Amino acid sequence: MTAVAGATSAAAAPAGAADASLAPYGSPSRFEADVVRRPRGVPTPAMTPLGEQLGIITPSGLAFVRNHAGTPSLDPRTHRLVVHGLVKKPLSFSIADLMRFPSVERIHFLECSGNSANGWSALGAGVQFSHGLLSCALWTGVPLRAVLDEAGLQPDAAWVVAEGADGALYDRSIPLGTTLDDALLVYGQNGEMLRPENGYPLRLLVPGFEGSANVKWLRRLKVTAAPVYSREETAQYTQPGPDGKIRLFDLVMEAKSVITYPSPGRRLDGPGFYELRGFAWSGRGRITRVDVSTDGGTTWSPAQLDDLRAPKALTRFTAPLRWNGAPVELQSRAADDAGGVQPTRAALVAARGSALRYHVNAIARWAIDRDGRVTNLDA
Amino acid sequence: MPDRRLRGALAALALAALTFGCARAAASNGPYGLGRPATTSEIAPLDIDVAPDGSGLPDGRGDAATGARVFATSCARCHGAGVVLSPERWAYATTLFDYVRRAMPPDRVSRLSANDLYAVVAFELTINGVLARDVQLDRKTLPQITLPGRGRFFTGP
Numbered sequence: 080m081t082a083v084a085g086a087t088s089a090a091a092a093p094a095g096a097a098d099a100s101l102a103p104y105g106s107p108s109r110f111e112a113d114v115v116r117r118p119r120g121v122p123t124p125a126m127t128p129l130g131e132q133l134g135i136i137t138p139s140g141l142a143f144v145r146n147h148a149g150t151p152s153l154d155p156r157t158h159r160l161v162v163h164g165l166v167k168k169p170l171s172f173s174i175a176d177l178m179r180f181p182s183v184e185r186i187h188f189l190e191c192s193g194n195s196a197n198g199w200s201a202l203g204a205g206v207q208f209s210h211g212l213l214s215c216a217l218w219t220g221v222p223l224r225a226v227l228d229e230a231g232l233q234p235d236a237a238w239v240v241a242e243g244a245d246g247a248l249y250d251r252s253i254p255l256g257t258t259l260d261d262a263l264l265v266y267g268q269n270g271e272m273l274r275p276e277n278g279y280p281l282r283l284l285v286p287g288f289e290g291s292a293n294v295k296w297l298r299r300l301k302v303t304a305a306p307v308y309s310r311e312e313t314a315q316y317t318q319p320g321p322d323g324k325i326r327l328f329d330l331v332m333e334a335k336s337v338i339t340y341p342s343p344g345r346r347l348d349g350p351g352f353y354e355l356r357g358f359a360w361s362g363r364g365r366i367t368r369v370d371v372s373t374d375g376g377t378t379w380s381p382a383q384l385d386d387l388r389a390p391k392a393l394t395r396f397t398a399p400l401r402w403n404g405a406p407v408e409l410q411s412r413a414a415d416d417a418g419g420v421q422p423t424r425a426a427l428v429a430a431r432g433s434a435l436r437y438h439v440n441a442i443a444r445w446a447i448d449r450d451g452r453v454t455n456l457d458a
Numbered sequence: 459m460p461d462r463r464l465r466g467a468l469a470a471l472a473l474a475a476l477t478f479g480c481a482r483a484a485a486s487n488g489p490y491g492l493g494r495p496a497t498t499s500e501i502a503p504l505d506i507d508v509a510p511d512g513s514g515l516p517d518g519r520g521d522a523a524t525g526a527r528v529f530a531t532s533c534a535r536c537h538g539a540g541v542v543l544s545p546e547r548w549a550y551a552t553t554l555f556d557y558v559r560r561a562m563p564p565d566r567v568s569r570l571s572a573n574d575l576y577a578v579v580a581f582e583l584t585i586n587g588v589l590a591r592d593v594q595l596d597r598k599t600l601p602q603i604t605l606p607g608r609g610r611f612f613t614g615p
Contacts, residue, residue, distance in 0.1 A: 163496055173493075246564045308553050324612055
């Protein structure tokens with residue numbers, strides 16, 4: 080093996096030499112060192128490098144992070160979950176107790192309600208900043224219903240207030256009802272315990288709900304008849320509509336998609352064949368269709384959906400792109416099995432006003448110029 | 459023959475549906491006898507939620523003048539002279555009490571007393587133009603405050 084000029088000796092090291100890849104807990108190739116959460120050096124929010132994500136599962140170390148009072152260090156041997164309020168029998172669980180319940184695993188996305196909001200593009204050109212408050216994981220845990228049933232719901236139980244053990248004792252009110260069909264208390268993320276920054280050792284996961292409702296470092300569930308109207312569900316994570324009114328508990332993330340390849344910040348390597356790739360997701364259910372346009376939304380054709388299409392999970396789509404070197408404008412439009420269709424930005428602005436801050440599921444518009452440079456037309 | 463095969467297939471399908479139905483119903487086939495009873499004394503210190511009707515508010519009282527002193531000691535290091543709140547974005551004054559109690563100051567060692575909390579909330583509501591300077595806040599008076607944004611909030615479609 081001949082060392083390439085500029086390569087370090089490690090790159091040319093013969094097999095059998097000290098090998099960092101054999102570390103007890105491995106890490107990505109050093110040639111992938113740029114694939115990291117950004118912005119770097121800022122505690123939160125740290126965004127998923129979506130442009131480099133190859134499949135629907137976001138590696139745990141790349142999953143976006145938005146914290147409200149830092150990451151607590153919780154010992155699973157002493158951490159407990161207390162369930163009380165409108166229950167017949169208030170209970171306290173250790174993590175070991177919760178791991179003894181019948182368990183399930185599910186693939187679900189998490190999207191911060193502020194994903195794709197106006198202003199993030201100031202951080203950079205890439206899809207990491209326009210759409211990177213998004214991740215998807217294989218979650219392992221116990222159905223919320225099983226834990227609440229263990230305590231026994233009283234007849235007037237209608238909400239559960241979930242509280243974390245972070246510095247802000249962050250809390251959110253979650254409506255019961257259909258939430259109980261698929262809400263989980265999760266301890267596993269992608270086959271291992273949750274990462275500290277993503278809620279270790281226990282978090283709430285309400286599939287399809289805005290990310291901030293999925294309370295991390297869960298320490299308490301209080302069953303109530305009404306919401307508690309915490310700061311983070313009234314003064315924060317809400318947005319006045321064009322009439323000035325503020326809708327509370329607008330929690331479900333609607334149908335959305337984004338083309339991750341090609342995506343802004345990249346440059347195509349000349350005319351020829353490319354595979355257009357992206358992700359679609361909906362908090363309402365399963366993705367049924369993604370259409371793509373290469374002429375700015377004038378004509379559309381169906382993209383190929385991968386077979387792996389879990390409800391409330393990222394679904395990968397692809398389409399052939401034969402680029403002839405002329406400027407094109409790429410768009411993708413998702414539809415879900417609840418009848419939801421991703422709107423244009425103009426339609427969203429008409430419905431909700433121009434200050435798009437939360438639940439922004441508008442169709443993204445990427446331009447490719449004659450030099451192959453990809454830019455975000457809404458940045 | 460094709461009929462019999464079809465009948466067999468349908469029977470298998472029906473059985474599968476039944477089994478699947480049972481499997482779903484069994485998803486919460488407890489109780490499992492897991493966890494231990496949570497005692498009242500264990501829950502009480504954790505149960506800090508304050509609802510809009512004032513339930514959960516502690517005994518105690520405070521006014522803006524006292525709150526100004528508490529703020530200078532415990533809050534000014536990060537928040538300067540006072541926090542500009544945009545009261546039109548808050549639905550309930552109880553939420554402010556709840557938030558300050560659960561989240562401020564961020565170092566857990568110096569949590570505020572109930573009297574200090576009422577005082578700081580009074581101070582904040584006063585400097586943000588919501589509360590008269592001489593009002594004492596307590597578990598009765600705090601829930602009676604109507605913030606200017608109250609009418610903007612709604613739930614449902």
